Amino acid sequence: MTAVVDYAAGNLRSVLNALESLGEQAKLVEGPGGLAGADRLVVPGDGHFGTAMGTLESRGFADPVREWIAAGKPFMGICLGLQLLMEGSEEAPGVRGLGSFPGAVKRFSGASAAGRLKVPQIGWNRLRYPRKTELFEGIPEGSWFYFIHGYFVEPADETLSVGDAEYGIEYCAAAGRGRACAFQFHPEKSGSGGLRLIRNWLEGATA
Amino acid sequence: MTAIRLIPCLDVDEGRVVKGVKFQGLRDAGDPVELARRYNEEGADELTFLDIGASHESRDIMIDVVARVAKEVFIPLCVGGGLRSVEDMRAVLGAGADKVAVTSYALKDPEVLSRAARAFGSQCVVLSIDAKRAGGTDAEPVWHAFINGGRVDTGVDVLEWAARGEELGAGEILLNSMDRDGTKAGFDLELTRRVSERAGIPVIASGGAGTMDSIVDAVRLGKADAVLVASLLHFGEATVGSIKRHMEDKGVSVRW
Numbered sequence: 271m272t273a274v275v276d277y278a279a280g281n282l283r284s285v286l287n288a289l290e291s292l293g294e295q296a297k298l299v300e301g302p303g304g305l306a307g308a309d310r311l312v313v314p315g316d317g318h319f320g321t322a323m324g325t326l327e328s329r330g331f332a333d334p335v336r337e338w339i340a341a342g343k344p345f346m347g348i349c350l351g352l353q354l355l356m357e358g359s360e361e362a363p364g365v366r367g368l369g370s371f372p373g374a375v376k377r378f379s380g381a382s383a384a385g386r387l388k389v390p391q392i393g394w395n396r397l398r399y400p401r402k403t404e405l406f407e408g409i410p411e412g413s414w415f416y417f418i419h420g421y422f423v424e425p426a427d428e429t430l431s432v433g434d435a436e437y438g439i440e441y442c443a444a445a446g447r448g449r450a451c452a453f454q455f456h457p458e459k460s461g462s463g464g465l466r467l468i469r470n471w472l473e474g475a476t477a
Numbered sequence: 478m479t480a481i482r483l484i485p486c487l488d489v490d491e492g493r494v495v496k497g498v499k500f501q502g503l504r505d506a507g508d509p510v511e512l513a514r515r516y517n518e519e520g521a522d523e524l525t526f527l528d529i530g531a532s533h534e535s536r537d538i539m540i541d542v543v544a545r546v547a548k549e550v551f552i553p554l555c556v557g558g559g560l561r562s563v564e565d566m567r568a569v570l571g572a573g574a575d576k577v578a579v580t581s582y583a584l585k586d587p588e589v590l591s592r593a594a595r596a597f598g599s600q601c602v603v604l605s606i607d608a609k610r611a612g613g614t615d616a617e618p619v620w621h622a623f624i625n626g627g628r629v630d631t632g633v634d635v636l637e638w639a640a641r642g643e644e645l646g647a648g649e650i651l652l653n654s655m656d657r658d659g660t661k662a663g664f665d666l667e668l669t670r671r672v673s674e675r676a677g678i679p680v681i682a683s684g685g686a687g688t689m690d691s692i693v694d695a696v697r698l699g700k701a702d703a704v705l706v707a708s709l710l711h712f713g714e715a716t717v718g719s720i721k722r723h724m725e726d727k728g729v730s731v732r733w
Contacts (some may be wrong), residue, residue: 291551316597316601390599390648392479395478417552419600465551
């Protein structure tokens, strides 16, 4: 069973739908008590880094999620769920992130060689793989995923990045270590490639 | 780099997809769930559902449609039409929508954009503008924002409204030209370009997609970040795939 952390942000229904379409039992959990009996954990998300971190703290999720990842249990972060793994974000200076992955979250400048880019980035972008992982098994490099974000992560350890995208700059769009992975794009909204990625993760793929 | 999105638009009235010309003379275009399924299989980048029904039951019908589509179509879904509160928005998001589009209510109470952005994040909030040319000169044309399904002229300048909406927290602008809606006469390129060049957020061009070339023009000349298409797809003149192939042939980046 996969527990999906509910911190009152974004579209959680789609994450449940995607998991269920792959035959996985999934449930929304509003407090850390709901994690008992879960085999896998998803932190989805959209919204504001500071607000989300505040809700994770007030609902008692912050430490249990840190411990879950530290214990090497299967974890997936989506969109803001990736950013929250870092130590902090330009979106909420002074707010401490989960810190499971060393690094920072920065805002897109919108500058590019081809002229001004709109921020947030909204739409489909392609992935390049800095290294080969089981996670992206069966998903050719250059496949398209759906992104919607104004901030991006900069892991301090380059080996954390398992998928890069380009938006004015080349940035980390997928990060992972062992059974913990997190994506800046929305796999649950990225058509068949996204579903394949979730399936790989459910079947035990590592980063 | 992000691909230009091609977004089929499904205007839903009492559970059926309909399409008219300049918001009038609606024709039945099919079952929304079936069409959503088909467009997804053809490679649509996103789907937009607009509830144009007037009845009280119409919202519930839309929520049911969205819930059914969201169970099997795993691309972004935007839902608009008749949303009057953050609670209304929460209901469609809870059914599986990723974004909500507000038109009339945002003009009556602009702060709803801020409230929605705080509640769900800006990425969820689409400011939809029904724009109609209202004078000005050829060099400096003026468009007004209309409400209530295009029946009422608010007198609000579209360029200013788009900028204000962005400040208030909208994450995207869905720009619908009422003059071109359903006419297949091509997009209002001047309107699209002026809004898009001024906006810091993505602009979705809508109204007038009549030929494959007009869609390319909306991107190249109108500077649109995404294009909404209805009639061309609903009545079988083109498929999502054939339009994207044409866009790619003309040098527009599309996703496969």
